[in-house]
Amino acid sequence: MQNYKDLKVWVKAHEFALSVYTVTQNFPKEEVYGLTSQLRRAAVAIAANIAEGCGKKTQSDFANFLNISLGSANESDYYILLAKDLSYIKPDNFLSLSAHINEIKAMLINLITKVRQG
Template sequence: MQNYKDLRVWSKSHELTLKIYKVTKDFPKDELYSLTNQIRRASSSIPANIAEGCGKNTSNDFAKYLNISLGSANETEYFILLSKDLGYLSIEDYEISNKLVNEVKAMLILLIQKVRTSQT
């Protein structure tokens, strides 16, 4: 369908994933297989589903994968909040990560609308 690397939302979500990996490297070791793993999986699911959707043959399939990415973005947003509230993220890292995830969510919503409009 198209090259996912050409999409700004993919680039921004990849940036978010890199940020999440960076800020979670110092999470407590007892969180390695729980919160650390969950937030990393949720954030990496965003660009991964965008990439997978770009490989599909129809706009309907692409929109489906973008919706999955949006769900993962919402999940990531919650884990960022939880990490801050548990004291694992500094206020600065929280604000940067939260801003990034909200930018990704807004971009995904616009792209989903665009893809759905092009189907009609």
């Protein structure tokens, strides 16, 4: 269908995943298979599902993958809140990540709406 790298939402999602990897480097070692892994997986899934959806033949399939991406964005949103509440990330990092994920969610919702409308 289209090159995922040309989508602004994919660029933002990729940047978010890179930020999550940076921030989670400082998480406690006992979280490596817990919150660190879960947050990283969810963050990567946002951009990965956008990319996968771009390779599908129908707009409906693309919209479904965007919807999955939105689910991963919501999951990431919760994990960064949990990390903040556990004092694994500093408040300023939380605010930055939270603003970033909220922007991505809004972009995904707009794109899903456009794709579903044809």
